[in-house]
Structures are given as structure tokens and as C-alpha cells.
Amino acid sequence: MAQALRTIASVVRDDFDTSFFVFRPKALLRAAHFFGQHFKANCLFAVKTNPEAVVLTHLYHAGIRRFDVASIDEVAHVRRLFHDAELYFMHPVKPRHAIRRAYFEFGVRHFSLDSERELEKILQETDFAQDLTLHVRLSIPNTYAELTLAEKFGCNLQEAPQLIKKVSEKVARVGICFHAGSQCMHPDAYRIAIRMVAEVVEQSEVQLDFFNVGGGFPSIYPGMIPPYMEDYFEAIHHEFARIPHYEKMTLLAEPGRALVAECMSLIVRVELRKGNMLYINDGTYGSLFDAGTPRFIYPVKLICDEEIYSRDLAAFSFYGPTCDSLDYMKGPFYLPNDTEEGDFIEIGQMGAYGRTMATRFNGFHPSDTLVYVKDEPLMTMYRDDEEISDEQLEIIAA
Numbered sequence: 001m002a003q004a005l006r007t008i009a010s011v012v013r014d015d016f017d018t019s020f021f022v023f024r025p026k027a028l029l030r031a032a033h034f035f036g037q038h039f040k041a042n043c044l045f046a047v048k049t050n051p052e053a054v055v056l057t058h059l060y061h062a063g064i065r066r067f068d069v070a071s072i073d074e075v076a077h078v079r080r081l082f083h084d085a086e087l088y089f090m091h092p093v094k095p096r097h098a099i100r101r102a103y104f105e106f107g108v109r110h111f112s113l114d115s116e117r118e119l120e121k122i123l124q125e126t127d128f129a130q131d132l133t134l135h136v137r138l139s140i141p142n143t144y145a146e147l148t149l150a151e152k153f154g155c156n157l158q159e160a161p162q163l164i165k166k167v168s169e170k171v172a173r174v175g176i177c178f179h180a181g182s183q184c185m186h187p188d189a190y191r192i193a194i195r196m197v198a199e200v201v202e203q204s205e206v207q208l209d210f211f212n213v214g215g216g217f218p219s220i221y222p223g224m225i226p227p228y229m230e231d232y233f234e235a236i237h238h239e240f241a242r243i244p245h246y247e248k249m250t251l252l253a254e255p256g257r258a259l260v261a262e263c264m265s266l267i268v269r270v271e272l273r274k275g276n277m278l279y280i281n282d283g284t285y286g287s288l289f290d291a292g293t294p295r296f297i298y299p300v301k302l303i304c305d306e307e308i309y310s311r312d313l314a315a316f317s318f319y320g321p322t323c324d325s326l327d328y329m330k331g332p333f334y335l336p337n338d339t340e341e342g343d344f345i346e347i348g349q350m351g352a353y354g355r356t357m358a359t360r361f362n363g364f365h366p367s368d369t370l371v372y373v374k375d376e377p378l379m380t381m382y383r384d385d386e387e388i389s390d391e392q393l394e395i396i397a398a
């Protein structure tokens with residue numbers, strides 16, 4: 001059942017004692033449709049970004065039927081929701097039992113790897129299946145990304161041609177994948193990566209079936225305003241079409257953040273003010289991990305009925321509720337300078353890497369409640385795009 005869409009201001013009067021998330025179905029559909037209309041790649045949604053069932057369901061209805069999963073629990077979760085979804089198990093290091101169950105119990109046929117040892121594991125645990133597609137993960141420099149993902153996974157470019165060749169001798173279909181890093185601030189990240197990878201592929205002398213440019217598509221944050229999303233798509237389309245025999249390959253991408261960031265906000269309450277420090281009821285051990293050491297600056301808004309645009313703003317930092325001093329979010333977060341204890345604050349762009357990060361450290365954790373709202377996102381990459389109608393939302397809820 002669809003919840004009726006409310007305004008955030010009307011919700012906080014319910015006086016929640018813990019932080020909670022609000023969900024904007026329209027913002028999620030808008031992002032998914034934008035990718036569907038402007039991007040020629042088949043998109044796999046990176047489930048770790050936001051595995052909430054209602055999020056996956058909306059994406060599915062918007063046409064995203066492929067999912068990038070990294071654990072057997074994610075595999076089972078998505079399969080339970082959609083019997084016909086195509087699952088790509090894209091973690092390059094998988095437990096043996098997870099490979100076996102994914103293949104035999106959940107129908108997974110796509111796996112990634114970055115080493116010969118993992119290739120052996122996959123072949124053994126699928127009883128040398130003939131219908132596998134294996135995607136070789138390459139390590140490329142994450143020069144333009146806010147969060148680098150280059151070190152942990154990926155075969156280096158010198159050894160990659162050999163590994164690609166070996167994989168192609170063992171299975172029916174082969175792809176390559178890479179990740180340019182999360183929150184890529186320039187489309188050149190993809191241009192450079194695709195050129196480097198294309199060279200490796202050529203050296204391998206294998207005709208690939210899949211070419212996967214990974215995730216990394218940005219969202220918009222204060223002080224971190226990326227170029228237009230279309231520019232990223234155009235860069236990828238252009239570079240991909242320069243690869244010899246590109247038309248024999250299926251182009252894949254694994255967007256996470258860019259699809260879901262805008263669809264949720266976190267609502268927190270100020271428990272105390274000391275100077276320009278606000279003690280709030282969520283923090284880095286809760287939903288706000290990325291506001292801690294990674295120092296993401298999220299858009300914020302004081303929730304109140306009156307017009308506040310005339311009020312002076314001040315730069316605040318936040319402390320979270322636990323007793324640990326790492327539970328600190330430097331910001332700056334700009335809020336009206338008379339913000340006080342008992343005020344509620346909306347923290348935007350929390351749909352990506354927010355909902356599932358919370359621990360129960362010190363007895364604090366956000367509420368499980370998810371309230372559907374109609375307020376527009378605090379910042380958006382998709383402002384000029386189509387309006388989503390109420391009818392479209394009702395179809396999904398039915």
C-alpha cells in the first residue's frame with residue numbers, strides 16, 4: 001500500500017524521539033527515468049547504496065531490472081522481491097558457499113573476479129557450469145573521485161590481458177568491469193578509464209561480450225556541484241563507440257548514489273546547542289558516517305512552518321549522540337542562527353549510503369519508520385526533467 005504523501009513539516013509535529021528517514025517516491029522515479037531516457041547503458045542498480053524494498057520496487061517499476069549485488073543476503077533479498085530480476089554478483093572476493101547458493105538456489109549467472117584463484121573458486125562451486133558470464137574487474141586510477149575504490153579490488157592493467165584470456169578459455173561469455181571511484185566530479189574520469197581499459201582488452205585479443213563502466217555517477221552537495229549528468233553519459237557513449245567492434249559488446253553501468261541520493265532525507269532533532277555546535281540525535285555511528293571522516297557536507301534545512309529565508313544563517317558543526325568524540329561532523333552546515341534545542345533539521349541527499357550504515361553503538365539508532373513525503377529534494381541533479389504524476393505512484397503501490 002502506498003502511504004499518503006505528507007509534508008515534512010506536518011510529520012515532525014508527531015514528535016519523534018529518534019532520528020528517522022523520509023522517502024520521496026517522485027524523486028526516485030525522476031532519477032531512474034532520467035537514466036533510462038538519456039543513458040544507452042543497461043543499468044544495474046548497486047544494491048548496497050540503498051537496499052530498502054520500497055526503493056528497489058520503485059526502480060524495478062521504472063525499468064531497472066538488473067541489480068549489482070555483493071553478498072548472499074543481497075542476492076536473496078532481491079530475488080525474494082523480483083523472481084525475474086537479473087542478478088550480477090559483482091564482489092570480486094566471494095565465500096564459496098555464497099557462489100554455490102547464488103548459482104544453484106538463486107539463478108545467478110553473472111559473477112565478477114579479479115584473480116585466477118577466484119576463477120577457480122567460481123568454476124568449482126558452480127560444478128563447471130557452461131552458462132556463466134564472468135566479468136574481470138580491473139583496477140584503474142580513481143583520480144577524479146571523492147572516494148577512491150582503486151586499492152582494494154581489481155587486477156592491475158599489466159596482468160589483466162592474461163587473466164581475460166584465461167577466463168575466455170573457461171566460460172561462454174566474458175566481460176570487464178571497473179569502478180572510477182565514488183562521486184566522480186568530472187566526466188573525464190570515464191573517458192580516461194575507458195581508454196585505458198580498451199587498450200587492455202585489445203592486448204588480450206578476446207572479443208568481449210560485456211563492457212561495464214561501473215558506478216561513480218555523482219550527486220549534488222553543497223560545495224560539490226558536478227557537471228551535468230548528460231555530460232557523463234555523453235563521455236561514455238563517445239569513448240565506448242571508439243572501441244573496435246564495440247557493437248558486439250553490451251554496455252553496462254552500475255549507478256548507485258546518483259539514482260537514490262535525492263530520494264531520502266534524514267530528520268534529526270537538536271538536543272543541545274553550545275555556541276555553533278549542535279548536539280543532534282544521529283551521527284557517524286548512525287546514518288551520518290560519510291559526514292564524519294569522509295567529510296561529506298550534506299544540504300540541511302531547519303524544519304518550521306514560517307518563512308525562514310529572511311533569517312541570518314550561521315555555520316554549524318554537529319556532534320552525534322554517542323559518547324565517542326569521533327562522532328563529530330565538521331560541516332559547515334548552514335542553518336538559521338537562532339536554531340535551538342528542540343528544533344528539527346532535515347539533512348538531504350541521505351538516500352545513498354545513509355539508510356543502512358547505522359550501528360546500535362551506545363544504544364542510539366535511527367527509527368525504522370519511513371515516512372513518505374512530497375517535499376522536493378533540497379538539491380537536485382534532475383531539476384529540468386519530467387514531472388512524475390500521482391497515477392504513476394499508485395501503479396507502483398498496487
Ligand SMILES: *Cc1c(COP(=O)(O)O)cnc(C)c1O
Nearest residue numbers: 046182215216217254255256257
Ligand atoms: C559501490 C559500488 C557501486 C556504486 O557506486 P556509486 O559510486 O554509488 O555509483 C557500483 N559498483 C560497484 C562494484 C560498487 O562496489
